[in-house]
Amino acid sequence: MRLLTFTTASTPAVPRPGVETGGHVLDLAALAVHAGVPLPHDLLGIVQAGPAALDTVRRLLDGEWPAHAVHRAADVRLSAPLRPGKIIGVGLNYVEHVEESSRSLDTDRDLPPRPVLFGKPATAVTGPGAPILHNADLTTQLDWECELAVVIGRTAHRVREEDAYEHVFGFSIVNDISARDQRRSGQWFFSKGQDSYAPFGPVVVTADEIPDPMDLDLSLRVNGITKQKSNTRHMLFPIARLIADISSGVTLEPGDVIATGSPSGVGAGMVPPEFLVPGDTVEATVELIGTLANPVVDAR
Secondary structure, three states: OEEEEEEOOOOOOOOEEEEEEOOEEEEHHHHHHHHOOOOOOOHHHHHHHOHHHHHHHHHHHHOOOOHHHEEEHHHOEEEOOOOOOOEEEEEOOEHHHHHHHHHHOOOOOOOOOOOEEEEEOHHHEEOOOOOEEEOOOOOOOEEOOEEEEEEEOOOEOOOOHHHHHHHEEEEEEEEOOEEHHHOEOOEOHHHHHOOOOEEEEEEEEEHHHOOOOOOOEEEEEEOOEEEEEEEHHHEOOOHHHHHHHHHOOOOEOOOOEEEOOOOOOOHHHOOOOOOEOOOOEEEEEEOOOEEEEEEEEEOO
């Protein structure tokens, strides 16, 4: 299933959980009311409710669709699918990105022996079509990173690699926006955690519809020009290893998101470097999931 959160012109202040299917968006809340069955009122609640909630969603999709619960996809506005409890970013997780970062960002030239982890706050999350804020008082080096996002569906604590996928709800896209000139003594939190620095979406595709998340093409375009192009099979640390490593000391909870790292082709690695400015449009694409597009606007 392709799950999302949306608003309509008649209810712009009421985000609702939905399913994208055949050029339409089905309002899950309306379907649940029509069928007289309980269902959490948002996508995060559905994720947290576990397999029983997904089974309810499947039954609703197999049932009657009243007209008021069906919207043309072109008539709705998508929000970020959910607001994660925490976002765990993974740095230097593609070999070629390790090399370009060592040239342009003064990181270690050697491949990291364990995943390089950092956090993004939930306040950094923004949705499809929403602006990425460029504040020239804080940065002149606003950069992009297209990443496959893993949405956790079951609490993970000290999980073994072979059991890791049992804890995955689904997959989405995160554009790991970074202010390269705001790293502070090697710390990345402010560089990567400012408001709007985690565009997320457009949908969450449930894990059963992604046959092999370690073989997905991903790419990123700025103003229509391709900057990044790779495949998740080139990750240094695959998804199962990431879940095992993170959960060895940090409990992953339903609705948490792991941004699995960026391939090469970031702006800082260009010769000469290229950075985002107001007026740009960034499009991050992951195979089987879709495209997450965001404009860059002046925040001052």
